[in-house]
Every structure is written in C-alpha cells, then in structure tokens.
Amino acid sequence: MELYEVIYTLRAMRRLKTDLVPDELIWKVIEAATRAPSGGNRQPWRFLVVTDAEKKAKIGEWYLDGWKKMYGPATAGTSMEGDSPFARTLRSADHLANNIKDVPVLVFPIVESGGVAGVSGAGANIFPAVQNLMLAARAEGLGTTLTTLHRTHEAETRELLGVPDGFETMAMIPMGWPKGKFGAGPRRPVEEVTYWDSWGETRER
Numbered sequence: 200m201e202l203y204e205v206i207y208t209l210r211a212m213r214r215l216k217t218d219l220v221p222d223e224l225i226w227k228v229i230e231a232a233t234r235a236p237s238g239g240n241r242q243p244w245r246f247l248v249v250t251d252a253e254k255k256a257k258i259g260e261w262y263l264d265g266w267k268k269m270y271g272p273a274t275a276g277t278s279m280e281g282d283s284p285f286a287r288t289l290r291s292a293d294h295l296a297n298n299i300k301d302v303p304v305l306v307f308p309i310v311e312s313g314g315v316a317g318v319s320g321a322g323a324n325i326f327p328a329v330q331n332l333m334l335a336a337r338a339e340g341l342g343t344t345l346t347t348l349h350r351t352h353e354a355e356t357r358e359l360l361g362v363p364d365g366f367e368t369m370a371m372i373p374m375g376w377p378k379g380k381f382g383a384g385p386r387r388p389v390e391e392v393t394y395w396d397s398w399g400e401t402r403e404r
Contacts, residue, residue, distance in 0.1 A: 310324055
C-alpha cells in the first residue's frame with residue numbers, strides 16, 4: 200500500500216475476528232517496529248507476543264476490571280446507544296473489554312525501566328516503534344488498537360508473563376483480522392491545530 204493511504208486509513212480496530220494470524224505476519228510487523236528510531240539507537244524495547252488461551256483469558260479479566268474502574272464511573276449515565284461518535288467508540292471499547300480472550304494476538308511493548316514505574320522518556324523510546332507496528336499491521340490488513348488499561352494490573356500482568364524486575368509493559372496491542380472496514384476517521388483540520396512561530400498564530404494553506 201502507498202504510505203499515505205496506510206497513514207490516513209489507520210484507525211482503532213477493537214472488533215476483531217477470532218481467526219488465527221500467521222506467525223510470519225506477526226514477525227513481519229514486529230520487525231517493522233524494530234526499525235523505529237530510539238535515543239542513542241539503544242533499542243531498549245522488547246515485544247512479548249501472547250497467543251496462549253489461558254493467559255489471554257486472565258489478562259482479559261484484568262483488562263475488563265480496568266475498563267470498569269477507569270470508565271465505569273466516567274460513563275455513568277452516558278448512553279452507548281445512538282450513532283454519535285462517542286457512543287460508537289464506547290460500544291467498540293466495551294466490546295474489546297469483554298472479548299480480549301478471543302483476540303488472536305496480544306502484543307506487549309516492553310521497555311527497561313530500571314525499576315521505576317512510568318520512567319520518564321520511556322514513551323519516547325517505545326511509541327515510535329508501536330506506531331510502526333500498527334502501520335505495518337494496517338498494510339497487511341490486520342486491525343490493531345493501542346491500549347494501556349491492563350496496567351491497572353501491571354504487577355499481576357508482569358508476573359503472569361514472566362517479565363523480570365526492571366522492565367515495564369508500556370502498552371498492549373490487540374491484533375487480528377478486523378470485522379469492520381478501514382477508512383479515514385474524523386480529524387480536526389490541520390490548520391486548526393498547527394501554529395507558526397508563536398502559540399495561536401495560524402496560517403492558511
């Protein structure tokens with residue numbers, strides 16, 4: 200696919216089929232992730248791929264708990280019905296929270312933290328790689344989304360997956376064949392979010 204088509208049609212895919220993803224595609228998109236830049240080219244990342252049904256089920260329990268804790272109160276009284284963008288997003292996020300165990304692949308991007316949770320700068324070294332992975336997956340027709348709700352149970356997740364001390368899971372990327380269609384999502388105009396030389400100074404294109 201042409202690069203800009205991949206970029207413009209990448210969107211969060213939270214409804215995924217249960218069909219298996221071939222190992223060669225998993226290797227391919229993770230290799231693309233490793234081509235991302237990192238500070239001093241240290242490449243501090245690790246990518247832990249989870250396809251084991253029992254582990255996915257346990258992670259799914261923790262993820263659903265995190266969803267309820269983080270978004271239950273925030274969405275109290277907010278209807279998931281209707282066709283508003285917010286309602287559609289809520290429904291898809293709720294679907295993912297209740298079906299993590301059925302997602303064929305969970306990828307955990309992990310960085311060395313030195314034992315300090317949320318270590319400063321870790322995101323700068325991992326999220327370019329995460330974006331590469333998601334773009335590569337899109338080019339292969341695979342759906343992904345970026346989430347961190349599992350981190351409400353970070354210690355338990357690390358123990359389950361055998362992640363040693365000094366390393367931290369920065370995100371979780373569910374990956375599989377999408378049930379929906381790719382396409383350009385709504386975005387604010389670039390002229391509205393871009394300033395020139397000083398805050399608030401805009402230009403016409």
